[in-house]
Amino acid sequence: MSKDVLVIGGGIAGIQASLDLAEMGVHVYLVESLPSIGGKMAQLDKTFPTNDCAI
Amino acid sequence: MLDVGRHPHIDLMAYSEVEAVGGQSGDFKVTVRRKARYVEEDRCTGCGACKEKCPTVLPDAFNEGLGTRKAIYSWFAQGIPSTHTIDPAHCRQLNGKKCGICQKVCQAEAINFDQKDRMVELEVGAIIAATGYTVFDPSQIPEYQYREIPNVITAIEFERLLSASGPTGGHLHRPSDLMVEAEIAALKKDVNKSEKVLSKYEEKYDEPSSAFYEAYQKGEYQGDADRAKWAERYEAHLGLAGPLERLKKEAEGFDVAKRLAFIQCVGSRDFRFYPFCSGFCCMHSIKEAIIANEHERETTSVVFGMDIRAVGKGFEEYKVRGGNQSGISYIRGRVAEITEGPGRNPVVTYEDTRERKVASREFDLVILATACAPGHGVGRLAEILGIELNRFGFFKTGTSQPLDTTRPGIFACGCAHGPMDIPESVAQASGAAARAAQVVTAAGLRKAS
Numbered sequence: 001m002s003k004d005v006l007v008i009g010g011g012i013a014g015i016q017a018s019l020d021l022a023e024m025g026v027h028v029y030l031v032e033s034l035p036s037i038g039g040k041m042a043q044l045d046k047t048f049p050t051n052d053c054a055i
Numbered sequence: 056m057l058d059v060g061r062h063p064h065i066d067l068m069a070y071s072e073v074e075a076v077g078g079q080s081g082d083f084k085v086t087v088r089r090k091a092r093y094v095e096e097d098r099c100t101g102c103g104a105c106k107e108k109c110p111t112v113l114p115d116a117f118n119e120g121l122g123t124r125k126a127i128y129s130w131f132a133q134g135i136p137s138t139h140t141i142d143p144a145h146c147r148q149l150n151g152k153k154c155g156i157c158q159k160v161c162q163a164e165a166i167n168f169d170q171k172d173r174m175v176e177l178e179v180g181a182i183i184a185a186t187g188y189t190v191f192d193p194s195q196i197p198e199y200q201y202r203e204i205p206n207v208i209t210a211i212e213f214e215r216l217l218s219a220s221g222p223t224g225g226h227l228h229r230p231s232d233l234m235v236e237a238e239i240a241a242l243k244k245d246v247n248k249s250e251k252v253l254s255k256y257e258e259k260y261d262e263p264s265s266a267f268y269e270a271y272q273k274g275e276y277q278g279d280a281d282r283a284k285w286a287e288r289y290e291a292h293l294g295l296a297g298p299l300e301r302l303k304k305e306a307e308g309f310d311v312a313k314r315l316a317f318i319q320c321v322g323s324r325d326f327r328f329y330p331f332c333s334g335f336c337c338m339h340s341i342k343e344a345i346i347a348n349e350h351e352r353e354t355t356s357v358v359f360g361m362d363i364r365a366v367g368k369g370f371e372e373y374k375v376r377g378g379n380q381s382g383i384s385y386i387r388g389r390v391a392e393i394t395e396g397p398g399r400n401p402v403v404t405y406e407d408t409r410e411r412k413v414a415s416r417e418f419d420l421v422i423l424a425t426a427c428a429p430g431h432g433v434g435r436l437a438e439i440l441g442i443e444l445n446r447f448g449f450f451k452t453g454t455s456q457p458l459d460t461t462r463p464g465i466f467a468c469g470c471a472h473g474p475m476d477i478p479e480s481v482a483q484a485s486g487a488a489a490r491a492a493q494v495v496t497a498a499g500l501r502k503a504s
Contacts, residue, residue, distance in 0.1 A: 011469060013469025030066070036069055041477060044214050046217075048341065
């Protein structure tokens with residue numbers, strides 16, 4: 001039995017899931033295929049409907 | 056992102072892929088391939104001295120090919136981890152040519168051309184698949200002529216043009232203008248090169264090339280092979296000047312794009328491709344039109360759509376505000392065709408179903424609101440994970456347990472699950488985290504008893 005969790009994908013969903021689990025004290029392995037995490041959201045300039053900057 | 060990089064409970068494995076998954080819920084055995092970066096992760100400081108000197112220039116995938124990067128690169132400037140990566144398909148050294156410049160300039164001695172892929176075995180209790188989506192390739196729709204007409208671009212390309220850290224520094228230069236400017240830069244480089252060669256001849260024979268060429272044409276220096284070469288070089292040099300002048304003149308008239316058209320449902324709600332609604336495209340088109348108007352107040356935008364689906368907290372107000380304050384008008388109808396008009400301007404032919412008429416209108420730039428398509432390689436990943444896909448290619452989930460895949464202990468969230476916007480992705484991710492935590496904490500309790 002293992003208490004760790006594997007998260008596949010380092011976009012906004014994978015980042016949020018990893019942080020939530022880590023804050024709960026669960027150890028997470030976050031696997032991302034590209035050289036850096038961030039996913040599509042990192043490519044965005046601003047987000048709707050508040051025009052806040054993306055990650 | 057920064058929090059992920061430094062959280063003590065997160066092991067970040069970037070540039071890695073899941074190769075095999077065995078076992079069952081609570082006790083999975085996972086093999087992860089850590090792809091060779093040819094840069095030591097624990098040594099690279101991310102300073103970027105290597106990429107400054109790297110001689111190989113390539114299109115930058117992060118900027119959707121609108122900018123350039125080198126064969127050694129960081130995915131983007133603020134990326135976590137900031138470790139640089141060598142592109143093995145294009146690196147000169149890795150393809151048997153003489154180079155290794157990055158290795159020489161790296162003060163941290165992080166470059167390692169002998170690095171190999173490593174396999175890592177993990178034991179985990181639960182798995183969350185958050186693999187996201189792929190932007191639909193609109194070149195599959197012949198009537199929109201994406202890739203044929205340079206000023207027809209996708210929404211994600213437009214995001215990069217709008218971004219202050221993007222290839223144009225946030226100025227809305229049209230792709231056709233950028234192409235001309237790139238041509239000018241290349242021609243200037245050639246002119247400089249040929250000037251250097253000519254100056255060597257000029258030094259050798261102590262005579263300006265123009266005077267020599269005049270004499271050469273009159274029939275002097277017959278049989279002098281070296282001077283014949285000089286003349287040949289000078290002719291080639293003169294040949295460069297004409298096109299350069301022509302392009303420079305063309306570039307004088309360039310302005311930023313101020314008349315924008317946004318075309319909705321490109322690939323989605325289309326029975327040829329994806330019958331579903333991608334959900335977020337109406338809103339991102341409005342957002343992009345508002346931001347473009349903030350950059351340049353005279354900018355006007357037309358959103359062509361069957362309807363505008365502004366379903367969400369504050370979305371409808373955002374749409375109305377865009378119309379009132381940011382020069383956006385909404386036309387109900389589908390676009391039949393995009394052609395190229397004078398000045399490389401795209402011309403949109405459409406039916407206005409409110410006015411009941413067919414019309415054509417010229418724009419500076421057309422932006423396609425592309426569908427949210429299933430991620431590349433999702434089929435292979437589903438096979439590895441032993442889970443099913445739905446008929447469109449997203450991970451299959453149930454209605455009563457929307458985050459559970461078809462295999463116990465494996466959960467899906469975000470756009471890997473289906474099209475959704477950022478707040479919904481974040482909410483689902485928290486849900487999936489809670490579901491996964493249930494599996495691993497229950498495992499812990501059983502172990503303790």
